[in-house]
Structure formats: structure tokens, C-alpha cells
Amino acid sequence: MHYIINAFSTIFSPMGLLLNIVGVVFGIIFGALPGLNGVVGVALLLPLTYNMNPSFGLIMLGGLYMGATYGGSISAILLNCPGTGEAACTALNGNPLARQGRAKEALNFAVLSSGIGGLFGVIIMLLFTPILAKFALKFGPAEQFLVCVLGLAVVGSLMGKNVAKGFFSVAFGLILSVVGMDVTSVNYRLSFGNMHLQSGLDLIPISVGLFAIAEMLVLLTNQNTGDLITEPQDDYKVVTTLKELGRRWKILLKSSIIGTIIGILPGTGGAIAVFISYGEAKRSSKERKQFGFGAVDGIIAPESANNAAVGGSFVPLLSLGIPGSATSAIIFGALTVHGMVPGPKLFNEHTDVVYALMMGLLLSVIIMVIVGLSGTRLFTKILKVNTKFIIPAVIALSLFGAYSARNSLFDVLVAIVFGVIGLIFKRTNIPVAPAVLGMILGKMTEQNLRQSMVIAAAKGLNIFSYIVFRPISIVLLILIGLLIIGNLKTNLRGDE
């Protein structure tokens, strides 16, 4: 118990507070800028932590992670350029709301959902890490495969009216994920002998191109007059937001749970949590017809899920030493440099540092909400900036973000090419989100399936029985079934 009290004094010390605030603010900025995200931000600030007291270093990085996850929603709502893959679903409803003059409303819901989801994830992490870690281990290749299938089934919720175009989009994404080295056979695929293609296509330049650059190209070719969005913006009180969130508590809770659980599974991150919770929200929401046109549930679900995943991703890291996401993998590095090996011993040997990180994350959520809410008015001013300035700024920042993913000029080229592809998609009404989903999930789905096949063969089992006859698999199969049935019902009802 006294560890928690010690942790409080650490996080509320002047240095601890300052670093937390710095982390969160930087995180929000990184998240909002297209192409940059929490991973890049944490990698950039990592060297600064080498000479710091480890508790302080972790407080700062944790704050950055939390802030960046929320930050993506800002550009998603205002510019239709999700700053991170985790904000892709937020753009689907946030931007239409902004165009209807409801930007403040969308931003308020985004930050408060992020806050509540984030809080949920961190509290679960605080209370249940050991149990949850054991639970996470039970997810082997068979279960992970089914989680990926569940994610892919969400495509049905993202498709809109034209099913064929939706399938095309996700197939396109799946093919993109194949390019590069295949882990299982250690062979190159679809690389055409090109060294750059051999290392595979990175998600960041592609999503930056398909979302941000394509959006700017659309604006460019639209002969827009001046302001980004001409609809006058209504005010929307924070209190009203809170009351609404209270009414919609079911979806908030469900999405937070989904986010936390997916965050706990190593190898999956905020993006997958977002898509799955979005799909589930659409299936069960009363506003489901509004999804894609400005449904508030369509913001609450993804934003709470991705921030809940932050807390979740620390569960396997702190208890088993296995990072739950790419960002927490880099934070792993921050621990090892100080000689702390993440794993079962970490809790016992460095309890103070672990608690400082956990408590620090709680505080980061609060800071994030305060910064986000007070910044809403400032953020919406972006809408008044002339497109003359927005377009070059976003394109330049996006290309910069594309480069910084892997320090590769090739990725800049990829971003430009996919910007054009995205423009074509948008002009022909092919949905872009399924392509991104396909890209995120393609490799993971295939890898887990093939590993399951290898293990099943070694055990002399039929692949079907290996995957299906396990307790967790059965639960997942039921969820997949529910999702598919839900999507079928919505699509067969005709008008969307």
C-alpha cells in the first residue's frame, strides 16, 4: 500500500507533473499530425529518458502514448485526415459532424470518450494485471487467427451501400499486406526484386496517403473557395456531452472493454481495437443508420476503445515482459536501458517504478482531458484557415510523417502514390477504411493461420479441430457469427 502513496508523491512532484504534461501535450501534437503517431513520438523522446530517473522517464512516455492516441481524433474530425490508424473510424463520423457545424460536439465527445476509455484501461491494468496476463497467454495462434477474422468481419460495417466496392477495398488491403518478407517461410513475396518492396509496405505511408494526402488532393481538385468548412460551428457544452455520455453508457462500457482486451493481446494494438469496437457499435447502436454520416456513437466507440487499449497494452509488458503494442515495445526499451527486465520479476524488484508508471498514466488521462477540452475552441479555429495554407501544410507534414516511419525516402514515394490512389478511391466511392483494415490484419491473419497449420500437423490434428475445439475459440466464433449476422441484417434492409 505504501507503494501507492510513494507513487503519488512521485507523480505529483514538480518534475513528475511537468514531464507528464510535456508527454501528454507532445503526444497530442504527434497524434494530430498526419503520419506521426505515438510510436514515432516515443522513439524520439526515448533517448531523453536514459539519463532520467526511470520513474520520470516512464511517466513522460506513458503520457505521450495516451495523448497521441487521442490526438489523432483532432485531425480526423476537423480535416478528415486521421493522424493515426487508430483514428480512422473517428473520421468516418467526426468529419461529417464537423461539416454539419457540429465540430465542437464531435471534439468534446472524442476527448471525453478517450478519457473515460483511457481511465477504464488503466484501472483494469492496475487491478488485474497478473490474472489478465495469464489470460492473454492462452491466446495462441488459433485464437489470434480468430481475433483477426473477427476484425476482418468488421468490414461489413464499413462497406456502405456497395458491397462489391467494399470487398474490392479490403482485398486490395490484404494484397498490400502480403508484399515483403513472409515470416513463416522467410521468403520474399510480391517484391519484384526491389529491395524496398522486400522490406514490405509500412502502414503509415499508406494510410497517410490514402487518408491525408488523398483528402488534400480532393480539396485541391474541388476548386474550394476559402474556408475549409463553411458551415458555421455551433457551440456545445461540456456538461451536455457528459450527460449524453451518461445516456450512452452501454456503448461506452462495451467499447472500453473491447479496447482493453484487444490491447492486452500482444501483437494487436489500438487500431484493431478501434475497428472491432466500431463494428460492434454499429451492430448494436440505435443510430446505426447514421454511421458514416455523423453518428455520435461512431465517435464514442473508437475513441474509448483505442485509449482503453493503452492501459491494456501494458498488462503483458509489465507482467510477462511481452509488449502488447508497438508503442509499448519501445517503452520496453526504456526499461531495459535502466537494467530493469520487464517480466514477472519487475513487479517485485522495481515496484516503485511500476506503480509510478501506472499512477502516472491515470494522471495522464486527466491531463489529456483538460488539455483537450480547453483546446477545443483553438482546434476549431483551424476550420477558419484558408485551404490555401492548409493543403500545403498537411501535405508537407504528411510526407514528413511518411518518411519518419522508417527513415525511408521510398516511403515518401509510397505516400504520394497512395495519395493518388486514395483520390481515385474517393472519386469512385470506394471506401478507404476497409483497405486499411485489410492491410493491418492481412499479415497477422495469415501468419497465425499458417502457424496453426504447422502446429496442428505436428500434433497429428486436423487444422479445423485444432482451431475450433478450444474454449476461447468457441467464444470468438460466436462473436464472429453475431457480427456477420448483424451486418447482413443491416445490409439486407436495403437503404443504409
Next chain:
Amino acid sequence: MKKFVITILTVLMVSTMVFAQGKVETGAQYPTKGIQFIVPYAAGGGTDSLMRLLAKAMEEELGQSVTIVNKAGGLGQVGLTELSRAKNDGYTIGALSNLDHILVLFTSDNVSYDYDSLEYLGAINTTANIMYANSKNTGFTSAEEMFAYAKQNPGRLTVSISGKTHLAEVALLEQAAGIKLTPVMQGSGNDSLKAILGGHVDLAVMDKNFVAQVQGQGVVPLATFSDARITPVTEVPTFTELGYSIATETYRVMVAPKGTPAEICATLTATIKKVSSTDEFIEKMRNMSENYRFLDAEQVKARLDNDYRAVQKLLEEVPGAFN
């Protein structure tokens, strides 16, 4: 007109960002400006963490910035291709992992550099891989028990691995012990850890650093692939002791593009030796579970040549080892 303005503004902004360069100072002694250090692996991994430690120490010694640039992909191929094509003026250097490097040269297609495209400057660490077993599920507490079972049940034991080095080690082990295992390829050591802790595979080959992480969780180290017992896990026997003649080790080598002037190479090697041999540095390495072992340019080349010949021999005797 508006579109023209937008285009010009975009080009200007992008150019500023892309072409931003560090300051170049005039002076005589190397180094006179910042050095780029290419790490051909992702940030946060073992090679990356160690090289960041080294780069920081070199920075303090040389008085110029030594910036780590991560260029991951293809088991180091992407980063090393870039390094081999970089200007050989001593301002771009890099690191590689010995077996990954050699295996790429032997088994990958379209590799645009070869063994002689790099100057090998030195090495500071040595580590080895260990065969772990999930003793809760398999009941194995020693290598002998595993071998006995494997001989009776060819192909039934699954072993999680990450990377071609482990594939080579498993192939050598199969050859030496006359057994057949089923490798399950993962993306990283952490994936193998998760697979074996969760009981989804029977065995795993991972770095010795995971011994601390698996303690008390039903996973035990059976034996190590190094030629002698390795600290800090000196309780783990070597396969060699048990009668199977396999010996592999992993060490990171600092490299520069071919043709980098000899004096600069010598300066770099000497700097690395100086900064890594301090008590403080060795202590920091130990905190990262890395064993300090310095090799200078000739020594590291000799060892690499040895590894090269060993892999060559393996491929001659077992051509399908890496499929």
C-alpha cells in the same frame, strides 16, 4: 493562380524538411561533423538498445553527434544495403549481427552487397541462444529427456524460433542428434516467449536473456548453443558438453562501407575500444544482460571468417537446411 501558390508553398515546405542538414564545421581532425550510425533493426530491440548505448558513449568521446538511424528489414539487409552504398568518408557507419549477416549472404536472393562490401571494425558483445522447453506440458527437465522423446516421435515436437540464425541452430542440432523437430517461425523473440509461455509450442530457441523472464513459469532452459557455459546463466549446460558438437554465438559487429580510409577505421576501432572498456560501460551492458567481449578489427574478421565457413559447410552437407 491559387493552385500555383499552393504548389509552390508545398514544394518549399517539403524541401525544407527533406533537405535539412546538420552543420558542417571546418577543421582538420576526424570527425569534423556528425556521424550517422545505421542500425538495421527496429528501435527497442537488442541490437538497437546496445548500439544506442555505444553511440552515446562515442559521442562524448569524439565530440561530435553520433545519430542512430533505424533501417529495419530483411534480417538486416535493408540497412546494410544502404550502408554499403553510403559514402565511405567515415561519416556513415553501422552495425550488424554476425549470423544474420552471413545467412543473408548465403540464402537470400537479390542481395546487393557481399561479404567484402564492408569494413569490419570490431565487436563489443557476445551472447548465445538457448533451447527452452515448456516443462509443464512436456515434462522435459533436461536435454536428454527431450532428445529421447524426439527420437521416438520425429516431427512431433514444435520449436518456436525467430530468424534464420535459430533455423540454422535447429538444423545443426537435428543433424548432430539425429532427430527431427518442427520449427514454427515467429517475427521476434517476444513472439516465441509468448508462444512457449502459453504452451502453444513445446520448445523454443531464444536468447539467453529470456532465462530470467521465464523463471517460475513452467519453462526451463535445456542447453545452450555456445561452445562454453555463458554468464550469467552458467547453470545451463552446453550441447557440446552433452556430446553434441554444435557451437554458435551471436555478436554484434560495427561496420563501415568498403574503402573507408584506414586511419578513420583505426580511429573508430580505437574509440569503440576505449569507451566500451570502462567499468561504467561494462556495468551498463550487464544491466542490459549483455556480456562485454571486445574484438578488434582483425579478431572480428577472423571470427566472422570462421562463421562463414561453418555456414558454408552446413549448406553443403544439408542443402535444404533453410527451407
